[in-house]
Amino acid sequence: MSRVTPSDDPIVVVLNRDLRVHDHPALAAALSASVRVVPLFVLDPTVLDGPFAAPNRVGFLVDSLRDLRRSLRERSGTLFVRSGDPVEESLRVAHEVGARAIHASADVGSHAQRRERRFAEACAEARLGLRTFPGVTVVPPGEVRPSQGGDTYRVFTPYWRAWRAHPWRPLAATPRRVPVPTGLAAGRIPAWHRLVGGDRSPAVAPGGETAGRLRLRRWSASSHDDDGRRDDLAADATSRLSPYLHFGCLSPLEVATRIGDQRGGEPVVRQVCWRDFHHQVTADHPRMSSVELRPRGDRWRGESEELDAWREGLTGYPIVDAGMRQLRHEGWMHNRARLITASFLTKHLYVDWRRGADWFLRWLVDGDIANNSANWQWVAGTGTDTRPNRVLNPLRQADRYDPEGEYVRRWVPELADLDGRSIHRPWLRHGPWSEAAGYPDRLVDLDDAAAAFRARRG
Ligand SMILES: Cc1cc2nc3c(=O)[nH]c(=O)nc-3n(C[C@H](O)[C@H](O)[C@H](O)COP(=O)(O)OP(=O)(O)OC[C@H]3O[C@@H](n4cnc5c(N)ncnc54)[C@H](O)[C@@H]3O)c2cc1C
Structure with a gap:
């Protein structure tokens, strides 16, 4: 069988949500087609000014870019970084190094799909090849x-x-060497707080491959x-x-x-x-973050004191509050707690799932359009759940999935003196709102709220 001789013209590999060297089909294909490649990440101000740019995720992104640059340097390459419109910057770099093609990993959200269409048009005009690859x-x-x-x-x-x-x-082969063109400036990776305002969660996981x-x-x-x-x-x-x-x-x-x-x-x-x-x-359905997949005629509630209490972890239901406080502290929440908190917001408080999804996106280090919006729609019953009107009872969930109250004790320290399951029902010990306990009374009666939700859904 004849082997294809790799070309001398570099290939630009535009990175996005694929910040790794292992099993990277777009990078591996570029390395077998050309003797030089340009791994490039473009910091896009339209993303960095939008709701995506939460400090937890931008911090994780910067960690990941630094780590990737390190591992590409170990392979005699580097990561090139630019700021600006990804299409314009990528084509500019392609032009500078005399590249003949651009490679990228295909992605699904509306922003990503729009970017891919723009890449296709710009590459066609510039007579550059464009190939997209799996990997996300x-x-x-x-x-x-x-x-x-x-x-x-x-x-x-x-x-x-x-x-x-x-x-x-x-699996795509892991490259041993990633030769890059000489003379092209690598570009700086800025500190995360230069890219976005606000604080990171104190216990957020470190980023990087x-x-x-x-x-x-x-x-x-x-x-x-x-x-x-x-x-x-x-x-x-x-x-x-x-x-x-x-x-x-x-x-x-x-x-x-x-x-x-x-x-x-x-x-x-x-x-x-x-x-x-x-x-x-x-x-x-790239507009999953705003458009309901299966509308149920809901007239959701918007901003309210209840929504604020939910955000702050002060609903009076310890299992809900524990989840919301874990989110703030770690930028991550256990899946069971995500289900409980999201169900409580949409079905007991009847607040628009989009408000909840936005709050999750503000903090989640794993927050993404596909998983966050689709899971929120699943819980709200406007998405792919086959039982759209199910309501999770937070007390039953707490008894089942936190039987000793350990999870609540970890995240709601003002209840730490309550033992076993009694921690899930502090009102039985302290009565309604108690300054002494330092913990609020319940926002809603669970049975009444669930009945009202079911009546609305008909
Ligand atoms: C309301 C709500 C919002 C969510 N938002 C996000 C989000 O923005 N980003 C996100 O990655 N996940 C989201 N999830 C899904 C899930 O909660 C997390 O993926 C999971 O908790 C991550 O923990 P893990 O890595 O330990 O998961 P594991 O249980 O170890 O699972 C392994 C991997 O499978 C994937 N996964 C697991 N459960 C799900 C699921 N239900 N939907 C999609 N992928 C899943 C994740 O990539 C996860 O890392 C959400 C769930 C709910 C109910």
Whole structure:
């Protein structure tokens, strides 16, 4: 078989949510087609001025860029960084180095899709090749579709079956060397606080592929045999890989392959499949963050004192407040707590899920359009949940998933003197609003609020 000789003209690899060297199809393809590549990240002011630019995520992004530059330098390359419009800056760099093509990983949100269309037009005009590659999900959105037609799977279980049966691409080779053109300025990676105002959470995870791989290694070495622990709030037994998957510091395919091969790994592969599921819905409905997939005629409430109390973790329901305070402190929240807090906001307080999703995006280091919006819509019953009117009772959830009250004790210290399950019902000990307890009374009566919600849905 004849080997294709790599060309001397460089290829620009525009990075975005794929900040890694392992299993990077766009980078690997560039390295086999050309003797030199230009790994490039463009800091886009339209993103950095928008709701995406939460300090927790911008900090994680900067950590990840620095880490990637380090590992590319170890491979005799570097990461090139520019600021400005990604399309204009990428073409400018391509022109400077005499590149013949641009590579990028395909993504799903409306901003990403618009950017890809603009890249296509600009590259066609400049007579530059443009190739997009998989890598943001395990199975590219659109590759698994319902056989009876329809745009996309809207129910998870049939998607999961089809996804599991679908062949996965082989992992891309990790490059040993990443030769880059000489004479091109690398560009500075600014400190995160120069890019965005506000504070980071005190206990946010460090960003970067190195930190992500370390977590993956440690977590894969632990036992996943007991699936029941996933929902145990105090055990904190899930992988916490979500921020690394969000920024592409880890390849979802590598995570699924590695963990799927282990005993007890299947439930985790299923979680990663949920991520793909929400991405394929978002690819076909890129405005998921604002437009309801299945409107139910709701006349949601907007700004209110109740919404503020929810944001601050002062609803009077300790399990809800514990989740909201974990979010602020770590920039991350356990999945079970996300379900409980989101259900409480939309179904008991009947506040618009978009307000909740915005607050999550303000803090979550893993916050992204596909997963955040699709999960919020799922909980609000306007998305892909097949039981849209279900209401999670926070007290029953607390008894089941935090039976000793350990999770609440960790995050709501003013209740620490209450033992066992009584911590979930402080009003039984302290009565309504008690200065002495320093903890507010309940915002709503659960039964009345759930009945009102069901009446609204008809
Ligand atoms: C209201 C709400 C909002 C959410 N917002 C986000 C978000 O902005 N970003 C985000 O990554 N996840 C979001 N999730 C999903 C889920 O809560 C987190 O992915 C999970 O808690 C991350 O923890 P982990 O890495 O330990 O997960 P694990 O349980 O170890 O799962 C492994 C990986 O699978 C993926 N995953 C797990 N559960 C889900 C799910 N329900 N939907 C999509 N992917 C999933 C994540 O990438 C995760 O890292 C949200 C869930 C809810 C209910």
